[in-house]
Amino acid sequence: IYYYFFISICCKYNINFMCEDIAGNKAENNTYFEIRIDKFGPTITRIYYDFGLKVSTAEDAECRFDFKRNFIFENATKMSGSGKEHSTGWRLKTYYVQCSDQYGNKGGKIRVKPIS
Secondary structure (H helix, E strand, O other), X not given: OOOOOOOXXXXXXXXXXXXXXXXXXXXXXEEEEEEOOOOOOOOXXXXXXXXXXXXXXXXXXXXXXXXXXXXXXHHOEEOEEEOOEEEEOOOOOOEEEEEEOOOOOEOOOEEEOOOO
């Protein structure tokens, strides 16, 4: 016996199952799960200089930068690092940094202007 469930919204679910085979043996069980839909991009929690530009995020992300404000994320320069810590070299130019999570949600662009 196969059961198919289609769930397209976030919420908490408790599904009860009851199966009976041809010999009349019965089994009952249930499962509980919660669906959370992530619709928001990663938040940049910290930006600092440590022999290069360092960026920390609140969740695992991929961060990229450009020196133009209106850059396209996929065409921007990928920062080194993974998870929540990212870095790149240091230049005395204004950086625009944006990060994306594993679902493709992009956070806002942050402007970083070094002072000499």
